Amino acid sequence: MTEIAPTLQAEHMSSSAAFHAPLHAPSEENQWWRSSVIYQVYPRSFRDSNGDGVGDLPGITAELGSLADLSVDAVWLSPFFTSPQRDGGYDVADYCDVDPLFGTLSDFDALVARADQLGIRVIVDLVPNHCSSDHVLFRAALAAPAGSAERAMFIFRDGSGPDGSTPPNNWQSHFGGPAWTRTTNDDGTPGQWYLHLFDSSQPDFNWDNPAVRDEFERVLRFWLDRGVGGFRVDVAHALIKADGLPDWGGRADGGSSEGFPGWEAPMFGQDEVHAIYRRWRSILAEYAGERILCAEASIDPLPRLTDWVRADEMHQAFNFAYLHHPWNAHSLRDVISSSLTAFDAVEAPTTWVLSNHDVVRHVSRFGLGGGAPRGGDGIGRGDAQPDLATGLARARAASLAMFALPGGIYLYQGEELGLPDHTSMPDDARQDPTFVRTGGERLGRDGCRVPLPWQADEPSSGFGTPGTTAAPWLPQPESWAGFARDVQAADGDSTLSMYRAALQLRRDLRLGAGSLSWSRTFEQTDVVAFRNGDILVMLNMGEFAVPLPPGSVIASSAPGAADGGSLAPDACVWIMSTAG
Incomplete structure (x- = not known):
């Protein structure tokens, strides 16, 4: 790699021609x-x-x-x-x-x-995907027989094989090992298996059961009534599992791998989950103050993630x-x-x-x-x-x-x-x-x-x-x-x-509600450069210093990062600009 030539310096960045058309326009919403x-x-x-x-x-x-x-x-x-x-x-x-x-x-x-x-x-x-094995609902499920209403709150299945000694399917836990644990009946004989996508002490709820949905609506209202501003929803993509719980040959975390695209994972990203979050959104709308839902949803590819943040579902997704x-x-x-x-x-x-x-x-x-x-x-x-x-x-x-x-x-x-x-x-x-x-x-x-x-x-x-x-x-x-x-x-x-x-400047300049236009000057270099309003942002991810355009440096990631009219490697600056 060679140092970027001074001819790239932004005499060209003083005009709108130095930037692409806005990729993202300023928000007109004030939420x-x-x-x-x-x-x-x-x-x-x-x-x-x-x-x-x-x-x-x-x-x-x-x-x-x-x-x-x-x-x-x-x-x-x-x-x-x-x-x-x-x-x-x-x-x-x-x-x-x-x-x-x-x-x-x-x-x-x-x-x-x-x-x-x-x-x-x-x-x-x-x-909402799972609880502790100490939860009163799961203790009741263990004490109840197969096919009971108590067990229907969770995902219990008989094992496979002639004696039921093999897990119901081949799913693996995020934390390692099988995603199924076998229970023991009161008489000491082996019982059914229960699903846990995480630790064996974290049984998955059965979200096909309306009683589970009612229980979590009660939980939402309990905290909303205490004044919370909303909820970050853990493993938001996992609540509904595919009918029949089919085997899966891909990654345990549901991410895409060769031959096994993430959107086919039977334990994640099922379409039926969205009805749950539409209902939750309507509950939050009953409360004043713009309460929000944020999804922790690990979804491939990126455009599929936006299904979680459509206008009537969650407000944000990680x-x-x-x-x-x-x-x-x-x-x-x-x-x-x-x-x-x-x-x-x-x-x-x-x-x-x-x-x-x-x-x-x-x-x-x-x-x-x-x-x-x-x-x-x-x-x-x-x-x-x-x-x-x-x-x-x-x-x-x-x-x-x-x-x-x-x-x-x-x-x-x-x-x-x-x-x-x-x-x-x-x-x-x-x-x-x-x-x-x-x-x-x-x-x-x-x-x-x-x-x-x-x-x-x-x-x-x-x-x-x-x-x-x-x-x-x-x-x-x-x-x-x-x-x-x-x-x-x-x-x-x-x-x-x-x-x-920097965070005070972000608030004062309303950058979070701003726009983004990529620099043409640096688009083929190791510099990430974009404009948000009147601020030019330059992040040097290369090995050499790069020249800076004219303007006032109003934020810098390190002392001396912009000394001598150039931006040091592994550094970022914000430059106040009035370029048209």
Whole structure:
């Protein structure tokens, strides 16, 4: 690769001819969720208020001011419901109560009240595909005979083979191993099998049963009546399974593979699921305040995902194609263009996200050379280790570019501190069921769930209550104190300071409701360059510095990134422009 010639410098970018026609026009809608910034809180790891080593609802409430400083519109809370915590709370035993680990319903009400004072909505993480095996409905199903109303709440089947000892089909769990577990009858003889697309402690509901639909409508109303701003819907594409539960030769996660396109997966993306979400949308419409639904739906190809966000269904859907983009300018331009084109076709906002509780943090991903996605497999001691300096530079640049995109943004707690994954966690500290079910072959997601650092000079970097000695539920890396919020708040060049300033600019300039026009000048280079309103965004994903056009740099991913009239590699800037 050679350095881009100075002739590409934007004397050409001072006119409209330097840009393609707008791929995405400014939004004429004023609904908050079309341009929102939503911050994901993983409660176990956010802030511990009582010194037991586990984050809790009062800890979140105490720090909502820190999130207001990031100009967020809403906070999405990962599950805090009653749960045995075999899968970090995604195994729910009671959908209408708070697990004592996190506090009480009164603590939740206090959180919502404080968030409302700060102009922040609270989004609840709903898990409708499956519950905990401790849930009263599943306990009743196990105690009831085959063919009973209790068992009809879940997916029980007789086994195959002459003695029923083979699972009903060949489906595999996301966490490794078969997706079926056999029960034992009261007399000790083998019984029926039940389906669990995840851990054996997470039985799937039978959404063909109207009683299941009624139960979840009750759950929706319970939380809506308590003032929540909406729901993130876990595994939203999995509720309905294909008739007959046919065998599947493709990937367990339903993604496309050779000979097995994802749209044929019998356990995902069935058309009948959309009637459920149309009903839910109508329930939310009964409540004031623009309550929303966001789908966690892993769907191939991207245009099929928009079925979840048609006008009478969900408001948003996570954009996993964008989440997993490699550090490559051509790939990034393609996924942005295809995303906007697909979602615009159904008049829905595109969402953008770089990290969450299920994937390696983007600092670490982008520090692994090309930034190849690691998904739920994690990075361990025996793996190639990320280059953290490169990873942090790229993560800051990618985040700044993302903040300028029209649509909605999701942030994962700690990314505003530039946190990497914990890539040297000892095996005996790991708690993800993926690690257990695969005998350690897959490390799981613990590395991205480590408790946050708040104060550099306090034990556990200030995650817990001062003066307490309880260790965090997952160990923090030795370097964690250097990322602490109090240190970064005092440093104008820190990742936290960059996030605060850029997200405030995004709000002030209404970039989330803006437009996108690609630069012609840089379209065949390693620079991702586009215009949103009067802002020119340039992200240099190449190896060499590139010349900058005239204009005022109003945001930069790193100090000195735009010195000398050129943009450094692994850096991003916003330039104020009045080009016509």
